Amino acid sequence: MTKPPMLTAQQALEHLLSNAKPVSESERVAMQAALGRVLAQDVNSLVDVPPLDNTSMDGYAVRVADTQVPGNILHIAQRIPAGSVGTTLELGTAARIFTGAPIPPGANAVVMQEDCAIPEGSTDQVQINIAPTSGQWIRRRGEDLTVGKAALMAGTFLRPQELGVAASAGLTHLNVKRRVKVATFFTGDELSLPGEPLKPGGIYNSNRDTLLACLKSLGCDATDFGIVPDNLGATRDTLRKASKDHDLIITSGGVSVGEEDHIKPAVTAEGRLDLWQIAIKPGKPLAFGAVRKSEDLKDGEAWFIGLPGNPVSSFVTFLLFVRPFILKLQGREEAQVQSYPMRADFDWSKVDRRNEFLRVRINPQGGLDLFPNQSSGVLTSASWGDGLVDCPPGQTFKAGDMVKYIPFNALLT
Known part of the structure; x- marks a missing residue:
């Protein structure tokens, strides 16, 4: 039986975003507590700015x-x-x-x-x-803001400059969306936390700190359920616990099809899987679905996204898929990943049927250099780099060609 073709990156992203619905709850906070939050309703100015010519x-x-x-x-x-x-x-x-x-x-x-x-x-x-x-x-009077008119729109991510606009409008408090609640856990008997002795054949869990930092940068309320043993029972039990008070569950590892990969059967047993594997590199084994909060579904579901275990794959798929999904849960307007045309200062001749995302950085000449080792296990490529080149399936290019560049600094807020 022929397997159906894997979804493209764009198809997978569209599927995720079509399911995401903004959280409905909001709270009123003082101005200085609103940084990094999402505005829940339009804000009207209390004054003309400036008040006089x-x-x-x-x-x-x-x-x-x-x-x-x-x-x-x-x-x-x-x-x-x-x-x-x-x-x-x-x-x-x-x-x-x-x-x-x-x-x-x-x-x-x-x-x-x-x-x-x-x-x-x-x-x-x-x-x-x-x-x-x-x-x-x-x-002129009111050339910046006019009394009674909208100063900021619902869905705005509140940076320092937005808080300045709100202050100039005479406001002291803002209604913001509640934080999106995310549960994380990590599978793999080979994993240890930094500071613990390494097991024979073991590695330190870098994905935990990377992903929790990504969630913090997005203003999420994250709960870490730690490292879960590689068995179906423990994985199902942790999924049930994580679903209770969270909007989204994110896991890392165990999403392939090996005998020790228990995420797929566990999520299927505790909920449903809508998406499995996408045609990208790194990050092919990406899973999306939902986990029941109760057996009868009266309490709804927590969304589920399973990321690959390789550190670069986990990081890249978080930026490309999890971040836009969270932005939409937060009610933010911008959800699609933005790319910019830039000049590649390297040749790329490795044709792949998947959409590749190459770790690069901007050089002093205004072009892009490639990290020499693009392995999904080499996380230093992401630390060295300042962005990704989005290389479509089957595409090669020469130094001097224009490519699609996605900067990291636009993906971590």
Whole structure:
């Protein structure tokens, strides 16, 4: 019997995202507790920003009609620092004004101080050396935010700059989505935690710290169920425990088809598997499904994603598939992985029927260099690199060709 073709990376991602639904619960938090959270509802400004027309430069507020001839000398009738409000500007006068200060009534332009001069011996006159245009160096009331209008939209990931926008709108608290709750565990009798003695033939579990750090960078509430023995009973028991209070279960290892790979039968027994193996390298044995929270399904399901055990495969599949899935659970707008055209400064002649993701980094010449060992077990390739080249199935390229580059720094927030 012929096996059906494996899903492409895009098909697999579309399948995952079609199942993900944003968490519905939200909470109100103080501004400084909102960093890295996702806005649950639109935020309207309480004020106009700026609240009044103001100057973007230190200089002199003038009437354009008084300054049509460069070199005109005007009387300095008032001084307006930021935080003060001036009086109406009379004909033939100027106001000394400082950045952020409101424009006085009657003025319709600002001439920056570099374009002015103080006549020798004078203390209350200014020579305007250019002919300004109406509105020059004036920031209009409400040009940034308008009272009652949306300042930030639901689904926005709150970075420092979004918190600044909310603060300028006069807000002290924000309604944010609750954190997505993720359970993790790791299979493999060969695994030990750093600090423990290595077993004969054993290795340290690097995936635990890598994946938990990835989850933290995405603002998830993660629970680590540790290393689970390589047997079906222990795997099923941990799946049942992990499903109870979590939105998503992520495992690493045990997703192939060997005699010691128990994830597939365990998930099938405790829930369902919708996807198994995709046509990518590294990371072919990726599993997706769900685990029942109760036998009668009255409590719903926890989503399940099983990642490969090889460290590079686990890391890459997390970035390409788990991260977009979590973003959608969080209610964030951006879920698709973005790539950018860049120049490859290396040849790639290894044709593969799978979609390959090569570890690369940007060189001083603005091109991409390839890490020499692309094995899925060499995690230093990801540490050395600053991104991935998305190489489609069957494709080769030469140095100088443009390729699709996915930066790591865009995938870890």
